Amino acid sequence: MTDAARKIDVIDARPAFAQADADALNARFAGVDTLAMLQTLFAEAKLGNVAVVSSFGTESAVLLHLVATVDPSIPVLFIDTLKMFPETLAYRETLIELLGLRHASVVTPDTAVLAEKDANQLRWSYDPDGCCAIRKVEPLARAKRGLDTWISGRKAFQSQTRASIPRFEIEDGRLKINPLGDWVKADLEAYFAAHDLPRHPLEAEGYLSIGCQPCTSKVQPGEDPRAGRWRGWDKVECGIHGSDGDKSELPVF
Numbered sequence: 001m002t003d004a005a006r007k008i009d010v011i012d013a014r015p016a017f018a019q020a021d022a023d024a025l026n027a028r029f030a031g032v033d034t035l036a037m038l039q040t041l042f043a044e045a046k047l048g049n050v051a052v053v054s055s056f057g058t059e060s061a062v063l064l065h066l067v068a069t070v071d072p073s074i075p076v077l078f079i080d081t082l083k084m085f086p087e088t089l090a091y092r093e094t095l096i097e098l099l100g101l102r103h104a105s106v107v108t109p110d111t112a113v114l115a116e117k118d119a120n121q122l123r124w125s126y127d128p129d130g131c132c133a134i135r136k137v138e139p140l141a142r143a144k145r146g147l148d149t150w151i152s153g154r155k156a157f158q159s160q161t162r163a164s165i166p167r168f169e170i171e172d173g174r175l176k177i178n179p180l181g182d183w184v185k186a187d188l189e190a191y192f193a194a195h196d197l198p199r200h201p202l203e204a205e206g207y208l209s210i211g212c213q214p215c216t217s218k219v220q221p222g223e224d225p226r227a228g229r230w231r232g233w234d235k236v237e238c239g240i241h242g243s244d245g246d247k248s249e250l251p252v253f
């Protein structure tokens, strides 16, 4: 058998993307308008299986509008922890209809795991990290298994823990795109106004960053927008971003 023939049998187990790819994309799209960047990326069709992950929170409409402008058939995943505000679920329906999102789906926690690990549904009150692990991290890891690329709505200005967010990064061999990573609050506000996008119904009540109902409180004037998340706990992220994302591939309960 020739060497050329043998290569056919080789299973390419390399991750779809490597850090060099993210570096190249960051350099290529530096300073490029966000919509133009997304239009180029999807026109080139080199992202593999791709989906947007959205919390349908206070600023989610901007990314979803951008994506829908490029292609409303791009899948949009929502992790429903089963602890969401009813207003968030209603807002999701509003945006899906308004933006014409054609492949919006919901991922929920594993019912057997919930029965075993959170039978009284109060784990958030004594072990929020464990609760996030079973209600957010594991469902997202499950949803990401078939993806080569996922698109996140993270913004650097949201808190000190997100002070620097590249547009492109690598997690678990997947490309992660943060189209709004360098947007500031004024950019978002201008986009909402320019496209007459509806606001999350709880924003006017003082909820500036909205997650699960038990772990989200109103933000006072001058506070970090994410100060209302897990108030009173030494916890600022749910574990689905950054290095915690790597752990999410494991069955962490």
Ligand code: SF4
Pocket (backbone or CB within 6 Å): 081, 083, 123, 124, 127, 128, 129, 131, 132, 133, 135, 136, 211, 212, 213, 214, 215, 238
């Ligand atoms: S945010 Fe709170 S309720 Fe939601 S998964 Fe995390 S700990 Fe549980």
